Amino acid sequence: MGPFDWLPHASLEPLQLDWLNGVEVAVLRLDLIDPLISGNKWFKLTGHLAQARQAGATGIISLGGAYSNHLHALAAAGKRFDFPSVGLLRGHPQDTPTVLDLKAFGMQLYWLGYGGYRARHEPDFWLPWRERYPHLHPVPEGGGGMTGALGCGVLVEQVRMQLHTLGWADYDAWWLAAGTGTTLAGLVLAEAGAHPVYGAMAVPDDHGVAQNVRAIVQGGYELLDASRGGFAKVDPQLLAFIDTTGQTSGLPLEPLYTGKALLALKQQIEAGVFAPGTRLIFVHTGGLQGRRGLVD
Incomplete structure (x- = not known):
């Protein structure tokens, strides 16, 4: 097999939404790297x-x-x-x-x-x-596993190389959806303690995300439940949020992972967890193909 030397580059784009309330968010657009081999x-x-x-x-x-x-x-x-x-x-x-x-x-x-x-x-x-x-x-x-996590470490380098396009000297933390926790673990490994990584779990606790992550890294991250009642559980509030976000910012989301993750971030900002001026990297992990037929 191979060799496979294709290493796509993901763009880093600022997110403009009213509810950010002074928190600065840049989106790593993994959904745009390829029409078919998309996302993380x-x-x-x-x-x-x-x-x-x-x-x-x-x-x-x-x-x-x-x-x-x-x-x-x-x-x-x-x-x-x-x-x-x-x-x-x-x-x-x-x-x-x-x-x-x-x-x-x-x-x-x-x-x-x-x-x-x-x-x-x-x-x-x-x-x-x-x-x-x-x-x-x-x-x-x-x-998943250590092998999958190590492959995600390059994302940290890609972000750091693009900070100047935002006028940022640094950022404060990462935020992303977690389905198996592999990408999160890879970011934690690559950060080596420099910045914390927040994982919005798109699946309930019994899916083993916490165990998966602990098997790879110790510390440097935080997991929170964003499953909204279970994997693939979709509700009117989530669908309305995805629709509004797409219309106001142009950012396409899907209801299994990225929609849940960004809605969870909104709730955390509204709860005062992140102060104005905080700079976050939101990873758009792709998955847009999966929304076909699901919402209907």
Whole structure:
């Protein structure tokens, strides 16, 4: 496989919204790096692709749901860079827009049901898949783990190189959605204590985000619940916020991750957690493809 030397550059843009109340926010636009391999997913994949190449693998096998941004980016990368990919999906067969894309990109799909998918953390989960696909490299859900986190460290460098475009000498903290906590952990590693990282959890506590992060880093971050009742839980307030934000600022959001994260930031600012003059980096982690058909 590979080599994969594509390293996209994400632009840093100021956010203008009335409710910021003097807090300065710059958005790292990972949603704009590529039409298909979008968001933070490529950065998490780079280390796994390197490991696959070193192991002599010919392709990748991984897991996700019917709207998975991770599988979408992986399948798109497989098509672009000409390597086979296999997706193990949560639940039962359904043709969401994401799933239709996975098929069009050439990813081989297997539906595990819900019980079968919950078994993904069992120590022998990968054994039958390794036997069936001995030449494919297994990648954990969402491209997680230390390998995925290390690939996200470059984002800190990209931000620091662009601060002058904002007229900033420095920033105070990071803010981003957390689905597995991998990107957050990568930012914490790269910051090495220089700036704190806030993770707005888009999933409930029982999804294991805190455990995932603790397995990689110790300190330098804070997690808060932004799940609004559960993963993929969408409510009228959230949808109205996403719509208003898009109309007033031009920033597109989706309801699973970025919408929840920015709404949680609004609530924290209104609660006085961040004083006027605070400078924050908000990571737009992409995922816009996943909103197709979901809101309807």
